[in-house]
Amino acid sequence: MKNRYVIGLNSGTSFDGIDVALVKFKKNDLTPIFLDGIVCEYPRHIKEKIRKLIVGALRAKPSEKIAQLDIILGNLFADAALRLIKKNKLKKEDILLIASHGQTIYHKPRVKSVQISNGKIIAKKTGIKTINNFREGDIKAGGEGAPLMPFLDSVLFRDLPRQVCTLNIGGISNVTVVGKNITPIAFDIGPGNALIDLITKKYFKKDFDKDGKLALKGKIDFKSIEHALKDPYFKKKPPKSTGKEYFNQKFIDEFFSQIKNNQNKIATVTYFSAKVIEKSLRDFVLPKYDVKEIVVSGGGVKNKTLMRHLVRACHGVPLLTKSDKYGMPSKYKEAILFALLGYTCHLRKPNNIPSCTGAKKKVILGKIIKV
Template structure:
C-alpha cells in the first residue's frame, strides 16, 4: 500500500508530506521511504494560527476558518506528494492535522484538537483520508500522545540495552524501548518551543526561531534563569505524561524572565537551549537509556545538538538517518504507518506508552472519489518495522 503521511508539529511553521510503500511480511512491516516534500504555511495563515493559540482568546468563526484553510494547505501538499513521490498512485493519506489545543489537567488528557478538515484532502487527491488519530486513544483512557511511540517500538524492538527515540519538535518526546521489556513514552518538555518564543520575543518578531543557534552561540547560560525554569512541576511528574504550548508559551517565558531580572537576549537563548538539552537528558537517564536516536527540526540547531551531546555524556546520541529513517520526515512517515494500520483494522497504540486501557484502532476515515474498499484484515499485528532504502 502506498501511503502519504501529513504532519505539522507544535512549531506550526510548515507541513511535511512523506510517502511510503508499506507491506506486511509475516510479523514484519516493511517501509520503503519514497521521499519527503515540505511547504511553509502562508504567512497570513501562520499568523492567524499563532494568534488563535493558547493563552490567546479566539472565536468559533476563527476556528472554523482555520480548519478550512489548514485543510486546504494540507490538501495542496498531499496533491504535490502524490504527483512527485507516488506517481499519482497513492492509496491512502494519513493526516495528523495541526494541533491547536491539548486538554491536559492533573495528569489526565480529556481531549486534543487537531485542525485541517480532511474533506479538502480527500476532494483534492481523490483517495481516502485517515484523520483525527488521537481521539480514540484518549477515549480509551490514554494521553493521545506520543502517538509515534508504537512506530518507535516496532522500529527499535530488539536493539541492545535501552534504546530511546527522541523527537525534537516544538515539544520534545521520548520513547524508551528496553530489550525484552515494556516500552514507555512521554513528552519531556519544550523542544524548540521556548527557543522559538525567546527568539521572537527578543527580536520584536523579526526572527521566528534561532537559525543555526546563532543567538545561543553568542550567549552564556544564565544560572538563575535556568534554575527558575527547571522548577517547572511538569518535569517531576511520572510517565506517561504529555504537554504542549498550552504550558510552554511566550507568556510562560516572560513570567520566568520577570523573576530572573535583567538577562541579555543572547544569554536567554543560550539558557532555554540548555533547558531543552538538560530536560531531555534527564528524561533519558530516568528510563536508563543506553542510546538516543534523535529526529525532528531541533537537529538543524547545532548549538542545541552540542548541548544535548554534553548533557547525555555516557549515552550514545545518533540520528534516525543512521538507522534508515529520514530525520526530517520521521513523524510524517510514522503517521503513514499509523494510517496503514488503521486501514487494515490494526491497533496503532501501545498502552504502556500512552496509558490507555487497551490498544485502539485509530482515527476517522473520509472516503475518496472511488468506492471505499478497505484491505482484507491482516494475519495479525506486526511486531517489527524494517526500513528498506531503495
C-alpha cells in the same frame, strides 16, 4: 492490494509548515519504507493565524476562526499531498491512502486534543481515501492522547537485541524506550524548540534560531535554569504529555523575565531545553533501562548549539545518533509515523501503546474518510 503507497502529512508544534512523506509497505510487514518527502512552508499570514489560535487556547471560543482555518489548512494539506504525488510521477490510483495528523491547536491530556486541516476536503480534493483524527481514540480509552511516536519506534526497533531510546526534538521534546522483552515507555519531556522559537520571534524578529547562532552570542544564566527546573511538570512521573498551552510566553515570563539582555535570554533558554532533556533521561529512563543508544530526530537536530549542549549535558549517556541511520530522515519522522498509523487503521489493527499514553486498552486510532 496492489498499491501500498501511503502519504503521511503532519505539521508539528513549531507550525512552520507541512511535512509530507511518501512511504510504501511490503505485504505482511508494517515497517514503513521511506521513498521521498517535501516540506511545504506555511505562508506567513497562516503562521500568524495558527499562533493566535494556540495563544487563545480556545478560551475565547473562537469557533468561527477555527472553522475558517480548518478549511484553509485542509486545502493546503491536500495541495501538499498532490505536489508530492506529482513530483514522484504517480497517479492518485497509485496511493492507497493519505494519513493526515493536521495542525494541533490545543491539547489537554486525557481531556481533549484538537487538530485542524479538514479531512473531507483532503479526500475530495485529492480523490484519495483520507484518515485523520489520530488522538481522540486514545483519550476516550483513558489515555493522554500522546505521545504517538512510540508505535513507529516499536515497529522500527522491535527486532533489535538491545534497548533503544529515541528522542524527538520538535516544539515539544518526547522520548521513547523500546527493545526486546520490555514494555515500551514514552512521555513528553517538555520544551524542545518551543521557547527558543518564541524568544527568537519576539526579540529577534526571526522564525527560528538558525543553527543556534543567536544562542552562541549570549551568556547562560544558570540560576534561572535551576529555578525553572523546579517546575512541577518535570517532577511528574510518566506517562505524561504536554504542549504549548503550558510551555509558552507565560512560562518564559515566570522564569526568565529577569534576564534583560536578549542574547543572554536565548542562550539561557537554549541551554535549559537541553538540560530538561538530560534531567528527564537521568530521572526516568537511565535508572530503569539498559539503554545502549539514543536516536535523535526532529527539527531540534538542526540547532547546533542545542545539540552541543545536549551532548555535553548528557556526558556518560549512550551515543547520540540521528534517526537517518535507520532509514528514517529526522525531519520526516513524524509524517512517516502518521503514514504508519493510517495504514494500520486501514488494516483495522490497534495502533496505540497504552504503556506510553496511559490508555486502559489498545484501540484503533484514526477516522476513515472515504472518497
